[in-house]
Amino acid sequence: MIILVLITYDVSTQDAAGRKRLRKVAKECVNYGQRVQNSVFECVLDSSQLLIVKDKLLSMINPEEDSLRFYNLGNKYQAKVEHFGSKATYEAEGTWIV
Numbered sequence: 001m002i003i004l005v006l007i008t009y010d011v012s013t014q015d016a017a018g019r020k021r022l023r024k025v026a027k028e029c030v031n032y033g034q035r036v037q038n039s040v041f042e043c044v045l046d047s048s049q050l051l052i053v054k055d056k057l058l059s060m061i062n063p064e065e066d067s068l069r070f071y072n073l074g075n076k077y078q079a080k081v082e083h084f085g086s087k088a089t090y091e092a093e094g095t096w097i098v
Helices: 015-029 045-062
Strands: 001-011 033-037 040-045 067-074
Touching: 001 015, 001 045, 015 033, 015 040, 015 045, 040 045, 045 067
Parallel strands: none
Antiparallel strands: 001 040, 001 067, 033 040
C-alpha cells in the first residue's frame, strides 16, 4: 500500500559535525520525497521504503541533539492536506521528470 508520510527534522548546527548531519539528512530525504518547507518533506512511500528511509535517517542523527519525526498521513491523504501561500503545490503521485 502506498501512503503519504511527512518527514520533519531539526538537526543541531552548533558545530561542524551537526552541519554535516543536516546536509546528509536533507540529501537523503530528497531521495524519497518533495521538500515542502526547509526541514519538511512529503514522501509517497510503500511500507518497505518507509522502513528503509527511517532506518537510514535514524542512523544519521544524534538523538541527544537532533529531532526526527514521521507523520503517517495514510493512503487517503488528499483530504488531509491543505495548502495556502506562495509555493505552488504539486501532485504527489503525479509524473516526476528528473
